[in-house]
Amino acid sequence: MQEAQISVSLILTIGFAIAVIITIAKTARIVPQRSNFVIERLGKYSRTLDSGFHILIPFIDKVAYIQTLKEEVIDVQRQTCVTKDNIQVGIDGVLYIQVVDSHKASYGINDYRYAASQLAQTTMRSVIGQTDLDKTFEERAKINEEVVKALDEAASPWGVKVLRYEISDIELPASIKDALEQQMRAERERRAAIAKSEGERQSMINVSEGHKQEVINLSEADKMRQINEAEGRAREIELVAVATAEGIRQIAESINHPGGSEAVNLRVAEQYVKEFGNLAKTNNTMIVPAELANIGGAVAGLSEMLKSAQR
Structure with missing residues (x-):
């Protein structure tokens, strides 16, 4: 009988300890950095807990949703789009989003990640449908901006901020690739x-x-x-x-x-006789001076000067 009482008291003690542990676990909650806990009280939204230590009312308050405030990367699956000039292309994309309102992200939509991915696909098809094939390569940044603008407006009621969208790959049909290669060649x-x-x-x-x-x-x-x-x-x-x-x-x-004038006269007479003699040598005709007296006078004067020079 005594052993039975000990067993019952031991079971009660263990049960009480387990209840205390469960109560403490449901009462004391630690929220990690860059996270939010959405608390419901008796099934109704109560408050949003930021990072740190918090106390809840056991069995009345519960953590309904846990939202991360970090930037998330969503891989947008490949989709077939038709360009403005009726060319089918396959486009892969990467979407970057961030929760800015945990309450809206929990109650505004069932799954904001899936919704953002689907919305990115539909928006991309719409933007590509208004763009020629050549422009899809040249204006990729502009296309990304248009997709981000449309997604951000649609995701605002969900408490989600669309940061950016990047086209990771564009797949072209084989015929278009051949045509482009020929064009580039x-x-x-x-x-x-x-x-x-x-x-x-x-x-x-x-x-x-x-x-x-x-x-x-x-x-x-x-x-x-x-x-x-x-x-x-x-x-x-x-x-x-x-x-x-x-x-x-x-x-x-x-x-x-003194004597300079006589020397000049002598020189002139010598040149006169010399030139006259050269003229007579080079001509078969006899040349006789028109004034023989002058010639005689010149020769006489020349003789006188020579005699004077000899003296």
Whole structure:
């Protein structure tokens, strides 16, 4: 009997301890950093707990939802979109969202992650349907902005902020890939031909510029040669003139000295006779001076001067 009482009291003690542990577990709650606990009291929203230590009323308050405030990454599955020019493309995307209101995220929609993913797909199909195929590659950033703008407006009642959307891959049909490759090959060939022609054009320009510069250099050299020759001739004439003037000056000075006048007359007579004799040698015709008396007088005067010189 006594052993039975001990067993019952032990069971009650263990049961009480378990009840205390459960009560403490339901009463004391620690909320991690960057998280929110949504509390319901008797099935109705009560409050939202931020990070830290909190006390709840056992069996009356309960944690209905746990929401993270961290940025979440959602992989948007590939979807088939039709462009404005009726080309089917497969697009993969990545969506970045963040819960900004835990109450709305818990009660505004059943699953905001799934809803955001589906909304991103439908919005992307709508945006791609208004864009040509070429623009989908050139204006990817603009497409991402339009998707984010539409998603953010739709997700606002859910307490979710759409941060950004990125197109991760665009898959094209095989026929379109072949056409684009041919187009790119033709474009590369065109650019190569243009580059070659530009090179040849530049080469011809360089050659003509070289010829032009050569002609200019030759003309400049010829000009300098003519200038130098002209300066040389001018210098020669100047020196001859100076020498002639100096000679005339010295002759003039000599005439003014005693006997200078006789020396000049003698020199003139010698030149007269010499030139007259040369003229007679080079001509078959006999030349007789018109004034023989003058010649005789000149010769006589010359003889007198010679005699005076001998004395």
